[in-house]
Amino acid sequence: MHPLSRTSAALASLALVTMTASAAVASPPRMYHSVSVESASFDSVRVDGCLQTEIFAAATTGHWAGRHGPSVRQQGPTSVFVRVTDLCASPAGITAAAGPRGAVVLQVEATSMDVGLRTDQHLRSAVASGALEGTDQDGAPVQVGMDVHWTAAGPLEHSTLAHHTRLPEGQVTAADNAWRRAATATATVTLDGRVLTGTDEDSAVERVKSHCIEVPTGRFPPEDFYPCFGFPG
Helix, strand or coil: CCHHHHHHHHHHHHHHHHHHHHHHHECCCEEEEEEEEEEEEEEEEEEECCEEEEEEEEEEEEEEEECCCCCEEEECCEEEEEEEEECCCCCCCCCCCCCCCCEEEEEEEEEECCCCCEECCCCCEEEEEEEEEEEECCCCEEEEEEEEEEEEEEEEEEEEEEEEEEECCEEEEEEEEEEEEEEEEEEEEEECCEEEEEEEEEEEEEEEEEEEEEEEECCCCCCCCCCCCCCCC
């Protein structure tokens, strides 16, 4: 046999052994796609006389899919946090000189998986509007009305990211395409007949499209290895 032929045969045998060994310790790869995940946040602090109003809101809408499965649209999670503080009062049991300034008049947290973020194709505007269920500072249930509007205030930015991670349970390879546009935003929050408003001049609207590949490894690959999005595809 020609030396080159012997070398080729040896390499082919080595490749076959390597493939066989790999098959013995790794499960078939699983690929997932986030077809589109859009998100935006809002943060403002407003002071009127003695009252300081803090509003934080975040909204998300995503489309998720396994390699062979249909796309699943998920509204939310969308959340809102509101705190109203009387800056002219002292917290109960604390003297004005010794304690932090102000006493909390109202504090509410609410979340919804039914309210999502709506955007246009080029992220020039976005809206999150709806009713969210939550609790106040005493743990009492409350319903919060949230209406937040984002308006573009800068160019559309694009970035990419790819990374490979080795975990004890397997390997993960992912790549992201991200678009971001700076924005200004206004928010109106209603609860118990009270209307609270705020403005955020330094906000942003984002969209991420990505794919992620999971490869469980080991002689007995774990069945619950789903690091990409946390669920099987």
